[in-house]
Amino acid sequence: MAVLPRRDFLALGSAAAAAALLPGKAFATIPTGVKLHGLSAFGDLKYKPDFAHFDYVNPDAPKGGQMNFAPPNATLNQSFLTFNTLNSLVLKGDSPPRTELCFDALMASALDEPDAVYGLLAESVTLSQDRNGFRFSLRPQARFNDGSPLTAEDVAFALKLYKDQGHPNLSKALRYMTEAVATDPVTLDLTFNGEQSAQNILAIVSMSIVSKAFYTANDFDASTMTPPLGSGPYKVGRVAAGQTVEYERVADYWGRDLAVNRGLYNFDRIRIDFYLDRQAAFEAFKKGDTHFREEFTARVWATGYDFPALKDSKVVKREIPGEKTPDMQGVALNQRRPQFRDERVRRAIARCFDFEWMKRALFYGSYERSQSNFERSDYKAEGLPSSGELALLEPFRAELPPEVFGEAVAQPLSDGSGHDRKLLGEASRLLAQAGWKRAGSFVVNDKGERLQVEMLAEDDGIVRIFTPWSENMKAIGIDASIRQVDSAQYEQRHSDFDFDLTVLHWSIGATPTVDGLEMLYDSRMAKTPGQRNYPGTESKAIDALIVAAGKAQSRSELVTALRALDRVLRARLDWIPTYYLANHRVAYWDMFGFLEQKPDFGFPVETLWWFDKGKAAKIGKG
Incomplete structure (x- = not known):
């Protein structure tokens, strides 16, 4: 928790603001001393203790077949382009996506609820009277994939290991945990210091559990191609380092009949191939080497899907x-570098981004302009601040830009010409106000140093986006350039905050966790390698708003805190918003079964869908 200096605490000025920033109890509406089959941040659970399966699955889905899958998302140290380790739980190295399928967690998420989890390894959880203790009763049948029992000792070991040596996202979530004790093989007690939030606990109960025996005999922090011992529905199969990984379904998986697993994990094999080039990856899909692909390039979506398999209805595009x-x-813009600390410089660079032109010329009419850090959600600030938002913001008025207290800041529309003279004129004036004067082709400061911006890119698609942006920067005297690097360099430079300008796409869940918010915005993360506070944001107001979000006792309180946070981020322009897509653009070989109604809070086709033998035979994939 961010600790407020005394002068800021005393300046709160209203009971509402003081209450919002004082410590609150996690799961305040959930009964204590009672065995619970699930948890949610605000106490509401859709499914009863005797539920048979989640509503969004087909409980009778057949098992079998193979999905060659291009993952659309990743977590922790996972990479889309290559891999040199099978350990996803540490910062070191690049691991393949979906290693998490090899492990179980204490509880599993319901994808049709915004923040609910239900027992997986844990049959039940009981909250202590002070709500700082959580007793988990584990299922005695839980097993690792070598047949050895998975006990409370393994869970305690794993969580303490992550707190001390795990990936920063894991260790940060565990910083409030003071004890993890196995009182017997099926009973685990977790104790916290009182500063934890409900969202923090939900993140912890979703962490992969590893074997104490395995990591007593093996180095946890090593980059290794030896698969760790897992307990989940899949295990690592064939591996070609940097090229291919296959996950094989565990036929005798101990948890296959649990309600949280029924209807899931249907493919016998999930294969991921790695391509350094986007076009090569697309060609693999066209040939049928890849079976499912989510398309993130507007040009390809608009013009590339004209190959024979699609015309012959073997491939579905939707x-x-x-x-x-x-x-x-x-x-x-990396504010660890002094030229980007001035908001006027950041605004000037933002004025050079002509979304309207890009939408027409590069995006084929796709995408909408982002304005918020919480686009597509109730957390997006609109209009003037509410009284609740003002109560949170007012104590920090002296620190915050005045725009925070007016209409929610929005980036201006361009005329779509690609070179909007009005916006570029505004950008030039902002630079002049910030002390950057024109000297020939460039603007310089009072030391004669040019304003330089190197835009860091990993692939050709981002280079296409950056190129017109950099040309507009050059037009107003900024020495702009684009540096394209390979995946390993890209990740390392991000981890070390070694860049001027970089892009990030993220989604932090229907009920954003404090850990997710801190990773992106908290002052401490500005100096913590491996975190995603790329701008180097350091703000007492932002830290306090994250605390307020973590202490929210209802969804309406969470909405208020996050709308206030959104106002601050947009006014400061810590992140320059670019664009978003409302839908998934997917293409797949017509060999799968699935329920047409997808869940509202997740789209993991590799675990929801199944292999349809009849369809596969019709297209020659049987």
């Missing part, structure tokens, strides 16, 4: 509604 979760793609 849009599927997106999730009801906050979404953001934005560009960070």
Whole structure:
């Protein structure tokens, strides 16, 4: 929790603001001393203790077949382009996506609820009277994939290991945990210091559990191609380092009949191939080497899907509604570098981004302009601040830009010409106000140093976006350039905050966790390698608003805190918002079965869908 200096605490000025920033109890509406089959941040659970399966699955889905899958998302140290380790739980190295399928967690998420989890390894959880203790009763049948029992000792070991040595996202979530004790093989007690939030606990109960025996005999922090011992529905099969990984379904998986698993994990094999080039990846899909692909390049979606398999109806191309979760793609200017600390410089660079031209010329009419850090959600600030938002913001008025207290800041529309003279004129004036004067082709400061912006890119698609942006920057005297690097360099430079400008796309869940918010915005993360606070944001107001979000006792309180946070981020322009897509653009070989109605808070086709033998035979994939 961010600790407020005494002078700021005393300046709160209203009971509402003081209450919002004082410590609150996580799960305040959930009964204590009672065995619970599930948890949610605000106490509401859709499914009863005797539920048979989630509503969004087919409980009778057949098992079998193979999906060659191009993952649309990743977590922790996972990479889309290559891999050199099978350990996704540490910062070191690049691991393949979906290693998490090899592990179980204490509880599993319901994808049709915004923040609910239900027992997986844990049959039940009981809250202590002070709500700082959580007793988990584990299922005695839980097993690792070598047949050895998975006990409370393994869970305690794993969580303590992550707190001390795990990936920063894991260790940060566990910082409030003071004890993890196995009182017997099926009873685990977790104790917290009182500063934890409900969202924090939900993140912890979803963490992969590893074997104490395995990581007593093996180095946890090693980059290794030896698969760790898992307990989940899949295990690592064939591996070609940097090229291919296959996950094989565990036929005798101990948890296959649990309600949280019924109807899921249907493919016998999930294969992921890695391509350094987007076009090569697309060609693999066209040939049928890849079976499912989500398309993120507007040009390819508009013009590339004209190959024979699609014309012959062997491939399906369609849009599927997106999730009801906050979404953001934005560009960070690294404020660890002094030239970007002035808001006027950031605003000038933002004025050079001509979305309207890009939408027409590069995006084929796709995408909408992002304005918020919480696009597509109730957390997006609109209009003037509410009284609740003002109560949170007012104590920090002296620190905050005055725009925070007016209409929610929005980036201006361009005329779509690609070179909007009005906006570029505004950008030039902002630079002049910030002390950058024109000297020949460039603007310089009082030391004669040019204003330089190197835009860091990983692939050709981002280079296409950056190129017209950099040309507009050059037009107003900024020495702009684009540096394209390979995946390993890209990740390392991000981890070390070694860049001027970079792009990030993120979605932090329907009920954003404090850990997710801190990773992106908290002052401490500005100096923590491996975090996603790329701009180097350091703000007492932002830290306090994250605390307020973590202490929210209802969804309406959470909405108020996050709308206030959104106002601050937009006014400061810590992230320059770019664009978003409302739907998933997907293409797949017509060999799968699935329920047409997808869940609102997730779209993991590799675990929801199944292999349809009849369809596969019709297209020659049987």
